[in-house]
Amino acid sequence: MLILYAAFHGVSRTLIRVSTPGKVTLFGEHAVVYGEPAIATAIDRRVRVEAERRGDDLIRIEAKDLTLAGFKALLSPNGSITLEGESKKVLAAISYVKRAVELIQEKYSVKRGAHIVITSEMPVGAGLGTSAAVAVSVVKAYSLLAGIELNKDECAELGYNVELSVQGIASRMDSTTVAVGGILYIDPKAEKTYEGIACRRGFEGLVVGYTNREASTGEMVERVKRFRDDVPEIVTPLINVIGEVARKARTYIEAGDFQRIGALMNINQGLLEAIGVSTSKLSQMVYAARCAGALGSKITGAGGGGCIIALAPGKEYEVMAALRAIGVSAFRASPTSDGIKVEEG
Amino acid sequence: MLILYAAFHGVSRTLIRVSTPGKVTLFGEHAVVYGEPAIATAIDRRVRVEAERRGDDLIRIEAKDLTLAGFKALLSPNGSITLEGESKKVLAAISYVKRAVELIQEKYSVKRGAHIVITSEMPVGAGLGTSAAVAVSVVKAYSLLAGIELNKDECAELGYNVELSVQGIASRMDSTTVAVGGILYIDPKAEKTYEGIACRRGFEGLVVGYTNREASTGEMVERVKRFRDDVPEIVTPLINVIGEVARKARTYIEAGDFQRIGALMNINQGLLEAIGVSTSKLSQMVYAARCAGALGSKITGAGGGGCIIALAPGKEYEVMAALRAIGVSAFRASPTSDGIKVEEG
Numbered sequence: 306m307l308i309l310y311a312a313f314h315g316v317s318r319t320l321i322r323v324s325t326p327g328k329v330t331l332f333g334e335h336a337v338v339y340g341e342p343a344i345a346t347a348i349d350r351r352v353r354v355e356a357e358r359r360g361d362d363l364i365r366i367e368a369k370d371l372t373l374a375g376f377k378a379l380l381s382p383n384g385s386i387t388l389e390g391e392s393k394k395v396l397a398a399i400s401y402v403k404r405a406v407e408l409i410q411e412k413y414s415v416k417r418g419a420h421i422v423i424t425s426e427m428p429v430g431a432g433l434g435t436s437a438a439v440a441v442s443v444v445k446a447y448s449l450l451a452g453i454e455l456n457k458d459e460c461a462e463l464g465y466n467v468e469l470s471v472q473g474i475a476s477r478m479d480s481t482t483v484a485v486g487g488i489l490y491i492d493p494k495a496e497k498t499y500e501g502i503a504c505r506r507g508f509e510g511l512v513v514g515y516t517n518r519e520a521s522t523g524e525m526v527e528r529v530k531r532f533r534d535d536v537p538e539i540v541t542p543l544i545n546v547i548g549e550v551a552r553k554a555r556t557y558i559e560a561g562d563f564q565r566i567g568a569l570m571n572i573n574q575g576l577l578e579a580i581g582v583s584t585s586k587l588s589q590m591v592y593a594a595r596c597a598g599a600l601g602s603k604i605t606g607a608g609g610g611g612c613i614i615a616l617a618p619g620k621e622y623e624v625m626a627a628l629r630a631i632g633v634s635a636f637r638a639s640p641t642s643d644g645i646k647v648e649e650g
Numbered sequence: 651m652l653i654l655y656a657a658f659h660g661v662s663r664t665l666i667r668v669s670t671p672g673k674v675t676l677f678g679e680h681a682v683v684y685g686e687p688a689i690a691t692a693i694d695r696r697v698r699v700e701a702e703r704r705g706d707d708l709i710r711i712e713a714k715d716l717t718l719a720g721f722k723a724l725l726s727p728n729g730s731i732t733l734e735g736e737s738k739k740v741l742a743a744i745s746y747v748k749r750a751v752e753l754i755q756e757k758y759s760v761k762r763g764a765h766i767v768i769t770s771e772m773p774v775g776a777g778l779g780t781s782a783a784v785a786v787s788v789v790k791a792y793s794l795l796a797g798i799e800l801n802k803d804e805c806a807e808l809g810y811n812v813e814l815s816v817q818g819i820a821s822r823m824d825s826t827t828v829a830v831g832g833i834l835y836i837d838p839k840a841e842k843t844y845e846g847i848a849c850r851r852g853f854e855g856l857v858v859g860y861t862n863r864e865a866s867t868g869e870m871v872e873r874v875k876r877f878r879d880d881v882p883e884i885v886t887p888l889i890n891v892i893g894e895v896a897r898k899a900r901t902y903i904e905a906g907d908f909q910r911i912g913a914l915m916n917i918n919q920g921l922l923e924a925i926g927v928s929t930s931k932l933s934q935m936v937y938a939a940r941c942a943g944a945l946g947s948k949i950t951g952a953g954g955g956g957c958i959i960a961l962a963p964g965k966e967y968e969v970m971a972a973l974r975a976i977g978v979s980a981f982r983a984s985p986t987s988d989g990i991k992v993e994e995g
Contacts, residue, residue: 579920592930
């Protein structure tokens with residue numbers, strides 16, 4: 306339980322409950338940084354934030370279960386959470402909450418005290434958009450507590466600013482996807498920067514495998530940038546092809562052609578290998594999933610450790626078993642149309 | 651010991667000994683089929699052919715040791731050569747010899763009897779150019795026995811025709827590289843289709859890892875072709891980038907910049923992953939080599955099993971140990987400037 310202090314003013318509702326989904330990137334990570342389209346989807350694992358009015362001007366933040374029970378064993382060999390690593394992650398999570406509250410306070414000149422409790426069904430720092438979900442949830446919950454009604458796009462934009470200010474580098478893809486929900490086609494160069502994609506047959510069969518990160522998102526983005534600066538005649542066309550894969554994938558998702566979606570995931574994985582963001586473990590996970598029957602599998606997120614996704618309709622359990630057999634955590638993750646949700650209490 | 655029959659005429663020298671190196675493709679496999687440049691090098695593992703004049707008109711072919719001792723254990727669990735598999739491979743090798751002899755007989759109207767003995771320091775069918783080396787060696791040895799002096803380019807061209815007629819599909823890269831020797835820049839679209847590359851610092855530190863093939867070269871080439879027909883807007887630029895990698899690699903080889911050569915090998919591997927010719931085992935081998943200190947590693951040849959190469963100057967033994975630890979055979983392979991060689995006896 307950690308406590309932060311801030312000034313306080315005024316009263317509105319007494320208890321707000323907000324939940325926001327995590328996300329996976331289906332296509333286009335890294336290339337989206339250079340203006341290429343990407344496809345991400347909100348998944349049915351959520352971050353929950355409760356914000357309760359306080360009688361004073363304090364902001365009290367409680368981070369309850371920021372890892373899934375299933376991941377605890379992985380993160381520490383003896384089955385319990387290693388204090389060093391976890392407390393750092395919890396502190397990092399707290400800084401998103403703190404910045405989200407500050408942003409609302411600055412922007413809308415409110416100084417309301419609140420008790421904010423955060424729980425997460427996803428591992429933190431794994432590339433599943435947990436930090437974006439925390440930022441967006443707190444923006445929504447704390448602003449509502451102050452009587453301010455923000456729509457999903459506004460929450461996404463403020464969530465993006467929170468991430469930017471905490472991390473120094475951020476992508477609008479994460480905050481938009483978790484705030485809006487659904488499968489989104491993100492095109493940084495288009496007038497409409499995102500559009501929902503409707504999958505004709507419903508989109509099922511996603512499995513997420515998770516291993517420890519060896520490098521942060523920022524480090525991985527920086528590594529690709531240096532690589533591009535070094536051999537632009539090779540890396541620039543690779544980034545363009547990743548964009549082309551995302552464009553093609555959109556049409557296959559709309560058609561519900563899972564075989565072809567899987568094939569494109571495998572191409573995208575090769576391109577991520579080519580730009581140097583895979584690792585021995587991620588590659589092993591990708592092949593374990595394919596050998597267990599996945600139609601396609603790839604890194605999701607920045608790479609350098611973290612998560613893979615596999616598309617394995619009807620073979621989810623086989624793929625999860627194969628991933629667990631090589632010592633990594635795995636869970637099903639269905640796309641969800643629910644973005645940020647408020648349950649008033 | 652297998653015997654083939656052919657007609658016979660005339661007499662010249664009595665015993666010819668020819669040896670021809672194997673080869674690895676450093677950059678550009680598959681893309682070279684579509685006219686992009688590639689880089690291959692002859693390696694210090696050789697195929698040896700002895701052709702001896704016979705008093706009759708028979709062609710007797712003896713295939714002695716067509717696998718390395720080190721590979722026997724791999725190819726058959728009990729340490730001996732499995733008759734089924736091996737006899738098939740030996741028969742395949744024999745068909746190259748038979749066709750090479752026929753080609754010389756047809757082209758130069760000779761019908762000389764000979765006893766041809768073939769030994770190889772490399773596994774057959776692993777993508778190391780063994781079949782090209784057999785074809786080229788027999789072309790050279792049998793033509794010399796008939797008093798015909800063919801230069802290296804002529805041997806390469808006839809060797810290519812042997813491969814084409816036995817396999818139905820072939821690349822001039824293999825027969826040229828083994829006949830000419832050295833590190834070659836192969837550019838199918840240039841006026842000079844190949845040029846030797848001189849590495850300023852000498853080119854060392856290559857390790858080859860070998861696993862069983864799951865698909866033939868022809869099948870892999872066909873698979874890439876189907877993939878390209880299906881999504882040309884993605885696969886065509888990938889093939890172009892593979893060519894770009896080979897162009898860039900040439901300058902780094904000339905400069906002796908092994909760090910950058912390694913980085914390009916890793917990019918090339920990602921692109922081979924993207925076009926779908928890698929396997930779980932090959933990917934594991936590639937990462938095992940990198941984790942053991944290789945500057946770069948990639949599939950060499952058509953993929954679908956077969957060989958990887960790793961560039962690991964000063965770390966050759968660590969890389970070989972890492973490959974053996976995951977159950978595959980490994981050996982050092984230094985580039986050699988020696989192409990086809992005749993030792994008259």
